[in-house]
Amino acid sequence: xxSIKQLSSSHxxxxxLLSASLAFSSCKKDxxxxxxxxxxxxxxxxxxxxxxAQGDAILFGIDVQKTEDExxxxxxxxxxxxxxxxSIQTEAISGTEQDGFDRDxxxxxxxxxxxxxxxxxxxxxxxxxxxxxITLTVQ
Numbered sequence: 001x002x003s004i005k006q007l008s009s010s011h012x013x014x015x016x017l018l019s020a021s022l023a024f025s026s027c028k029k030d031x032x033x034x035x036x037x038x039x040x041x042x043x044x045x046x047x048x049x050x051x052x053a054q055g056d057a058i059l060f061g062i063d064v065q066k067t068e069d070e071x072x073x074x075x076x077x078x079x080x081x082x083x084x085x086x087s088i089q090t091e092a093i094s095g096t097e098q099d100g101f102d103r104d105x106x107x108x109x110x111x112x113x114x115x116x117x118x119x120x121x122x123x124x125x126x127x128x129x130x131x132x133x134i135t136l137t138v139q
Contacts, residue, residue, distance in 0.1 A: 032126065032128050033067040033128065034128035034129055034130040035064055035066055035067055035122045035128065036066075036067055036130065037062060037063070037120060038062075038063045039060065039061060039063075039132070040060075040061025040062070040063060040102070042061075044059055045059055045061040046058050046059060046060055046136075047060075049136070049137075050136055050137070051136075051137045051138075052109055053109070053138070054109060054112060054138055054139070055108060055109060055110075056108065056109045056138075057107075057108050059104060059106055060104070060105040060107070060118065060134065061103075061105075062074075062102060062104075062105060062120050063102045064100055064101055064102070064103075064122050065099075065100040066100060067124075067128075068126075069124040069126045069128065070124060071093045071101070071123075071124050072093055072123050072124055073090065073091065073092055073123045074089075074091050074093055074120075074122055075087055075090045075120075075121040075123075076090075076105055076120055077118070077121070078116055078117065078119075079116070079117040080110070080114060080115070082115065082117075085117075085119060088107075089105065105118075109138045110138060113138055113139055114137075114138055115136065115138070116136045116138060117135045117136075118133060118136070119131055119133040120132050120133070
């Protein structure tokens with residue numbers, strides 16, 4: 001009988017240690033990988049910093065893909081001559097677009113020389129944020 005109790009106790013100790021090690025190994029920190037934004041680079045799209053004329057019509061093409069969590073918001077903001085940014089387009093993402101979407105964003109540059117920085121921001125359900133910017137130098 002004594003050997004059965006010892007065997008049972010040692011099995012209990014092994015089970016507790018195994019459970020504890022599984023609990024600690026499964027508690028690794030979430031990496032929080034933010035969404036992915038890329039610019040369309042085909043003809044007609046502006047996909048990098050550029051020098052443009054006053055009053056030019058500019059077309060940005062944005063492709064967005066989720067990495068780990070569904071996408072929740074998309075925002076486009078502009079900053080003139082290094083000033084504070086103002087949102088020019090904001091939308092909540094829903095349905096099938098929560099996995100990925102693309103947008104064409106049309107803007108017209110001001111009729112004065114300076115810089116215009118356009119920032120494209122995507123947020124996912126967990127609050128992970130990705131931003132990409134393009135600066136236009138208007139002459």
